[in-house]
Amino acid sequence: MSQLSYRRILLKLSGEALMGNEDYGIDPLVIHRLAREVMEAQAAGAEVALVIGGGNIFRGAGLAAGGMDRVTGDQMGMLATVINALAMQDALEKLGAKARVMSAIKINDVCEDYIRRRAIRHLEKGRLVIFAAGVGAPFFTTDSGAALRAIEIGADLLLKATKVDGVYDKDPNKHADAVRYERLTYDDVIRRNLQVMDTAAFALARDSDLPLRIFDMSQPGELLKILRGEDIGTLVQG
Numbered sequence: 001m002s003q004l005s006y007r008r009i010l011l012k013l014s015g016e017a018l019m020g021n022e023d024y025g026i027d028p029l030v031i032h033r034l035a036r037e038v039m040e041a042q043a044a045g046a047e048v049a050l051v052i053g054g055g056n057i058f059r060g061a062g063l064a065a066g067g068m069d070r071v072t073g074d075q076m077g078m079l080a081t082v083i084n085a086l087a088m089q090d091a092l093e094k095l096g097a098k099a100r101v102m103s104a105i106k107i108n109d110v111c112e113d114y115i116r117r118r119a120i121r122h123l124e125k126g127r128l129v130i131f132a133a134g135v136g137a138p139f140f141t142t143d144s145g146a147a148l149r150a151i152e153i154g155a156d157l158l159l160k161a162t163k164v165d166g167v168y169d170k171d172p173n174k175h176a177d178a179v180r181y182e183r184l185t186y187d188d189v190i191r192r193n194l195q196v197m198d199t200a201a202f203a204l205a206r207d208s209d210l211p212l213r214i215f216d217m218s219q220p221g222e223l224l225k226i227l228r229g230e231d232i233g234t235l236v237q238g
């Protein structure tokens with residue numbers, strides 16, 4: 001087994017990452033593939049925690065734009081992340097992994113409450129941990145939940161899986177000459193006004209010197225390559 005560059009990581013998947021080519025919900029083949037890759041990372045020796053968004057089901061801001069109370073919409077969004085986390089737990093268990101969903105809001109008939117020391121214990125015992133419901137408060141996102149939990153559990157790296165293979169100087173879907181950054185400092189991101197994560201999440205990461213890597217997980221095998229030290233996507237650090 002080759003030496004890994006990271007001991008404990010937190011992987012943030014957007015809810016949309018679970019949709020595949022659908023426009024809503026969860027594609028079973030896609031979640032199965034993602035679960036397999038997470039297990040491969042763990043089998044290689046990493047402790048892996050996950051945060052999954054809820055955007056494939058509900059986002060509070062979208063519901064509010066349709067006239068719903070924003071706090072209620074965000075609560076629905078947080079419940080959507082619990083649904084995705086349960087689906088990922090199931091996909092992981094079907095493959096033989098041990099996984100635990102821990103929620104920031106109390107919903108303990110369906111999963112555990114988030115307790116930091118217990119989460120770390122799960123990881124040490126070889127369980128995969130899926131943090132659900134973001135930070136547990138409205139007006140936040142699961143990016144903030146991912147940064148917060150990564151810091152709390154002492155992760156060496158926060159990996160943000162997106163549909164684009166890193167951070168570009170301009171939108172690569174609109175500009176053929178867009179250039180991908182391989183490495184950025186936190187200050188570069190602010191100075192160049194780059195969209196890496198939402199502002200609250202980014203501020204948390206920067207203040208705690210948590211390195212971030214933005215990459216495209218729809219490309220199979222990328223997660224393991226990153227753990228083995230390959231420069232894939234964009235690395236942001238101090």
Ligand code: UDP
Nearest residue numbers: 015053054055060074077078134135141142
């Ligand atoms: N949400 C929230 N507080 C949190 C995390 C999430 O209120 O700490 C709600 C919010 O409405 C958000 C939704 O849950 O839009 C789904 O999360 P997110 O948008 O981060 O999902 P993603 O875009 O990653 O799929």
